[in-house]
Amino acid sequence: MLSKLWTTLAAAAIGLTALGSCALGGDTIKIGHYGSLTGAEATFGRSTDNGIKLAVEEINATGGVSVGGKKFKVELVSDDTEGKPEKAGTVVTKLITKDKVVAVLGEVASSVSLQGAPVCQEYGIPMITPSSTNPDVTKVGDMIFRVCFIDPFQGLACAQFARNDLKFSKVAILFDQASAYSVGLKDEFGKALNKLGGKIVSEQAYTKGASDFNAQLARIRETGPEAIFIPGYYSDVANIALQARKLGMTMPLLGGDGWDSEELAKNAGDAIDGCFYSNHYAPDQPTEIIKTFVGKYKAKFGGVPDGLAALGYDAANLLFDAMARAKSAGGTDLRAAIAASKNFKGVTGTITLNQDRDAVKPVVIVERKGGAWGFRAAIEPK
Secondary structure (H helix, E strand, O other), rough: OHHHHHHHHHHHHHHHHHHHHHOOOOOOOEEEEEEOOOOOOOOHHHHHHHHHHHHHHHHHOOOOEEOOOOOOOOOOEEEEEEOOHHHHHHHHHHHHOOOOOOOOEEEHHHHHHHHHHHHHHHHOOOOEOOOOOOOHHHHOOOOEEEEEHHHHHHHHHHHHHHHHOOOOOEEEEEEEEEEEHHHHHHHHHHHHHHHHHEEEEEEEEEOEEEEEEHHHHHHHHOOOOEEEEEEEOOOHHHHHHHHHHHHHOOOEEOOOOOOOOHHHHHHHHHHHOOOEEEEOOOOOOOOOHHHHHHHHHHHHHHOOEEEEEEHHHHHHHHHHHHHHHOOOHHHHHHHHHHHHOOEEEEEEEEEEEOOOOOOOOOOOEEEEEOOOEEEEEEEEEO
């Protein structure tokens, strides 16, 4: 009981410290980012960090972010989880207690966010995940938000595209059994495809980092699927695609936003031609906001921004927009302002946060064709 009381008092003190620094006339406000800056999915964390950095640079160029009627320069503190869930709690605790951030952005992976979110909730510091799509992430508490769609909708969109656009009725699934993201997306896709009159003919599991998928692929081949749905991360998908083609399996592979990395095409080559995955945006979508973002990102970082970069950019800018509407930088006031976000014009779409603190927005489908990924379709939420 005393331990719980001490934690509550400590959390309140941290919130007051952050608020007090603004009230006392300090000219800087800190936000934190925790992500996989190294490790197996490092492109996720680095892209997200780049998107956030671009947003911070832009807001500071205008004089800073408005909080309670006064402008403050934004200082970004980024810390590395290495993509490991067990590191998330320590990293987020440091951002809050040592670095004194007033809000936290992150993580990419749902499994990691599920470990970092309870820390933000406990200390009363708002957290916005750019890209954790598992529904359980925001269920942690009222301090936790996201600017991405959630897996029930992503799974539905993938199933609708497979069934209605590609006209597939028999689909196999190969998923990462240790990933909350992969398991959740697998379940949602399967349920949706069945409701649409399709059938899951085989469901095979693997563990992240495995090197041999031949046994699972051979079992899938025996069932004669028209496509294979692989709701995993790019680091595994490349090996799966190469091994599938060596086994003579030429059917399209379908995936979720975990495929979104230039490393996938680099490592898989022609093995992913004719494949599709769901994403948060496509750089070649013909909208002015995307053209402007892509141009700015290229000028600063020298490459085409992926969906993770766009989501990092949107998460930071939605936070700045909420800060300008908040009474103060205190956790309760900032939380209320974030929760009230409606029709925010982001690179990844117009974002409205619902009562569950989830973003209501479209899913984009991209296709690998002619050696490049390109926009194929956008599926709007009903």
